[in-house]
């Protein structure tokens with residue numbers, strides 16, 4: 479397992495740009511978002527974390543609407 483190559487991402491068919499540095503390359507992974515106040519309770523939402531390859535800012539989404547490309 480290596481590090482994933484940073485790629486462009488799209489949200490709702492628009493190119494995602496970093497809110498901090500306006501970069502357009504990201505790595506993506508799935509995450510659990512603690513919405514219930516308890517980790518591992520089974521009540522939390524799954525989501526996506528998209529990390530800017532340039533500055534490292536993490537953009538979080540609950541909807542799963544981020545797609546590579």
Ligand SMILES: [Zn+2]
Nearest residue numbers: 496499530533
């Ligand atoms: Zn950035």
